[in-house]
Amino acid sequence: MLETIANRLLLSIPVLLGVLILGFVLVQVAPGDPARVLAGPAAPPEVVEQIRQRMGLDDPLVVQFMRYMGRLMQGDLGRSLISNRTVIAELSSAIGPTIELMFACLVWSIPAGIAMGTLAAVWRGSLVDRAIMAFSVAGVSLPIFFICLVLIQYIGVKWQLLPFIGRGGPLWTVDGLRHIALPALSLGLIFIGPVARMTRSSVLEVLRLDHVRTARAKGLSEGRVILRHGLRNALIPVITLIGLQAGYLLGGAVVTETIFSYPGIGRLAVGAILSSDFPLAQGTILVLALAFILINMIVDILYALLDPRVQKK
Amino acid sequence: MTTAADIDSTADPVAPRRRAWWRLLLADRAAALALFLLTVIVLAAALAPWIAPHNPYASSRTVMLPPVWEARGTWNHILGTDGQGRDILSRILYGTRTTLIIGLVAVVVGGVLGSLLGLLSAFYKRIDPYIMRLVDMMLSFPAILLGLALVAVFGPGVVPVIVALAIATIPDCARIARSIAVSVMEQEFIEAGRAVGLSDGTLFVRYLMRNCISSIMIFISLRFGQVILIGAALSFLGLGARPPMAELGMMAAQGRDFLLFAPHIAVIPSVAIFVIVLCANMVGDALRDVLDPRLRS
Numbered sequence: 386m387l388e389t390i391a392n393r394l395l396l397s398i399p400v401l402l403g404v405l406i407l408g409f410v411l412v413q414v415a416p417g418d419p420a421r422v423l424a425g426p427a428a429p430p431e432v433v434e435q436i437r438q439r440m441g442l443d444d445p446l447v448v449q450f451m452r453y454m455g456r457l458m459q460g461d462l463g464r465s466l467i468s469n470r471t472v473i474a475e476l477s478s479a480i481g482p483t484i485e486l487m488f489a490c491l492v493w494s495i496p497a498g499i500a501m502g503t504l505a506a507v508w509r510g511s512l513v514d515r516a517i518m519a520f521s522v523a524g525v526s527l528p529i530f531f532i533c534l535v536l537i538q539y540i541g542v543k544w545q546l547l548p549f550i551g552r553g554g555p556l557w558t559v560d561g562l563r564h565i566a567l568p569a570l571s572l573g574l575i576f577i578g579p580v581a582r583m584t585r586s587s588v589l590e591v592l593r594l595d596h597v598r599t600a601r602a603k604g605l606s607e608g609r610v611i612l613r614h615g616l617r618n619a620l621i622p623v624i625t626l627i628g629l630q631a632g633y634l635l636g637g638a639v640v641t642e643t644i645f646s647y648p649g650i651g652r653l654a655v656g657a658i659l660s661s662d663f664p665l666a667q668g669t670i671l672v673l674a675l676a677f678i679l680i681n682m683i684v685d686i687l688y689a690l691l692d693p694r695v696q697k698k
Numbered sequence: 699m700t701t702a703a704d705i706d707s708t709a710d711p712v713a714p715r716r717r718a719w720w721r722l723l724l725a726d727r728a729a730a731l732a733l734f735l736l737t738v739i740v741l742a743a744a745l746a747p748w749i750a751p752h753n754p755y756a757s758s759r760t761v762m763l764p765p766v767w768e769a770r771g772t773w774n775h776i777l778g779t780d781g782q783g784r785d786i787l788s789r790i791l792y793g794t795r796t797t798l799i800i801g802l803v804a805v806v807v808g809g810v811l812g813s814l815l816g817l818l819s820a821f822y823k824r825i826d827p828y829i830m831r832l833v834d835m836m837l838s839f840p841a842i843l844l845g846l847a848l849v850a851v852f853g854p855g856v857v858p859v860i861v862a863l864a865i866a867t868i869p870d871c872a873r874i875a876r877s878i879a880v881s882v883m884e885q886e887f888i889e890a891g892r893a894v895g896l897s898d899g900t901l902f903v904r905y906l907m908r909n910c911i912s913s914i915m916i917f918i919s920l921r922f923g924q925v926i927l928i929g930a931a932l933s934f935l936g937l938g939a940r941p942p943m944a945e946l947g948m949m950a951a952q953g954r955d956f957l958l959f960a961p962h963i964a965v966i967p968s969v970a971i972f973v974i975v976l977c978a979n980m981v982g983d984a985l986r987d988v989l990d991p992r993l994r995s
Contacts, residue, residue, distance in 0.1 A: 399831070400838045407839075411851055522983075526976035528927055530934045530950060531968035538957055632840025633924075639842055640931050644954075655935050658850045666850040670843065678838050 389689045397678055404674040409453050411667050413446070462671075463664035465657070472668035475653060480672070483649035485556045486572065486638060489565045491627075494573030495580055499623060502584025503616055509589065517581060524578030529637045533571045533644040540567060550646050568645045572637050576630065583626045587619035594618075621691050628684030631677055722988045729984030732977040739974055743794040751776070752785035754792040755942050759783060762960040780949070780963045781956050790970055793944035796856070797971065800938070800945075801926040804860045808867025809918040815868065816875025817910060820883050821902055830876070833869045841866030841928045849937040856945075859938040863925050867918075874917045878910045885909075912989055920982035923975040930971050946971045 420437035437443060441452060456462075462472035505517040541549035549567050553560030591597065592615050600614045601607075639651035646652065654669035656662075724730045742749065752775070763779040764771050765786075771778060777786040819829040839847075844862035852858045882888070883906065891901050930947030932938040939945035941952075946967040953964025 396834070400835050403835050403838070407847065411847060522979060523972075523976065526923060526927075526972055526979050528930055528934070528947070528950070528968055528971045528975075530931065530947070531965075531972065534950070534954065534957060534964055534968070538961060542958065632842065635840055636842035636928055636931060639846070640935065643935055654846055655937070658846060659854070659936055661853075663850070666846075670847050670850065673843055673846075674839065677840060677843065681838065 462668040465665040489569035490572040494576045498577040498580025502581040505585040506588035521578035521581045587622045631680045732980035736977040746791040750788035752788045754788040757782040789944045793946045796945040800929040804863035808864035812868040812871025813875040816872040820879030836869040923978040
């Protein structure tokens with residue numbers, strides 16, 4: 386077990402390095418000369434040259450990369466060009482809300498998707514099955530911004546049931562819950578489809594196996610057979626799905642946060658990119674990439690824990 | 699004596715099914731309808747300059763005109779006009795063209811590169827671990843992240859978005875191509891080809907590639923819908939297509955400001971994206987079921 390985890394951790398080192406190099410390259414190729422920006426447009430060339438030397442911009446790229454890594458290790462990502470706050474400060478105030486949004490989305494969409502997928506598998510070929518599958522195909526085909534706009538239009542504006550701008554506060558407060566409801570609903574709606582689909586196919590596969598027939602032959606009730614012997618074994622692929630779909634979910638979160646003006650990492654990233662705030666853009670992209678690596682690592686380890694056969698490979 | 703051509707004709711496991719697959723696909727009524735719709739959409743987009751009723755960039759004084767089925771609608775602007783008085787139908791036709799081109803170029807470029815990597819990986823076992831490691835690394839960068847990174851560097855535009863989507867298509871495609879190619883490499887006709895002394899190039903192109911290509915094409919077609927959605931989302935955020943160019947995601951974003959008085963400006967392009975992606979997904983699913991049930995996860 387420990388070996389599996391250690392192996393998985395080792396595997397992510399080159400990826401991590403790749404991400405860091407990407408972050409470095411991002412700053413290198415960004416248009417505009419940092420020394421010129423710092424000196425101001427009217428500064429004479431000698432001053433710019435001086436600043437350039439002071440910033441170490443003339444050093445070989447390897448040296449600059451090492452220096453960049455050193456700063457990164459100390460948590461120094463520079464300052465936002467727009468707000469002049471440190472990038473770390475900006476990021477740390479945005480991470481919490483994004484995690485809350487992810488949680489609020491998954492906490493309802495995964496059970497809902499699993500329930501729908503199981504029902505579809507149990508009543509295979511029925512009208513219910515076809516309706517659920519149609520819903521899931523439609524779900525993965527809908528642009529997320531459209532779902533957001535429709536929810537804002539009806540629930541937010543017409544019926545005025547829920548707020549649709551910003552974040553009300555932490556998740557455990559009433560205002561926080563009311564504000565997160567619509568973003569979490571929108572994001573969850575695009576995630577139900579894949580979960581339902583995956584659950585359906587894996588339940589169908591498990592229900593064909595011998596132990597399920599034995600359970601039926603023992604005279605267990607159908608509900609018990611499906612829940613204890615069918616669904617339980619079918620959940621493993623669903624867990625890996627979360628890892629596989631993390632990128633999809635991330636994309637959805639970026640759009641959702643921006644539309645609902647929800648102060649998370651996604652909106653921060655889009656805002657930074659649109660306003661050419663390079664240090665902040667780089668910081669958000671680094672954090673998102675790291676989060677993505679971390680999620681995949683956790684999912685892989687979880688997978689090995691749930692299905693000991695994986696370790697043998 | 700056995701010639702290479704003989705082996706080739708007897709070895710192609712796809713051949714006997716090839717005649718029937720069109721019929722099977724069309725027998726699935728929903729898929730047939732989706733295919734028909736998709737064809738119409740592609741044709742309409744390709745012919746946009748000739749069939750668009752108005753200039754898609756020219757504004758007029760009739761702003762926010764509703765579509766023809768609403769009270770104030772007119773036949774002159776069937777789908778109404780947007781916030782700048784531009785004809786929505788014409789912009790939808792041009793916008794669909796942009797959206798389709800973004801998706802198509804990305805998926806074709808990424809698909810070709812990815813499948814080549816996957817096939818090479820299965821063909822030359824020595825380089826397999828290196829290629830797969832590279833692919834694993836690339837998998838750590840989801841499309842949206844690549845899109846954000848490239849746009850951060852090069853600024854908003856269609857090209858960075860296409861490049862990001864193409865790169866994001868490579869690793870998935872390489873994995874699928876490799877898994878298909880590995881099973882083909884185990885077939886006897888590869889061994890036979892080697893035995894008659896065929897060059898690596900011939901074996902690779904005529905024996906391996908030809909037997910993998912249909913499965914890979916199905917995977918790429920399944921990918922198309924997702925790529926379009928991500929591309930449209932990036933444009934919606936203002937990171938992709940730039941005004942005055944018409945692109946469906948961007949048009950939806952422009953309609954956001956008029957949601958209260960003229961919801962059709964945002965709804966019509968969104969529905970257009972939905973229909974395109976839905977049709978693409980349905981055709982892809984049906985193709986997979988008919989041609990290659992192995993790919994069903």
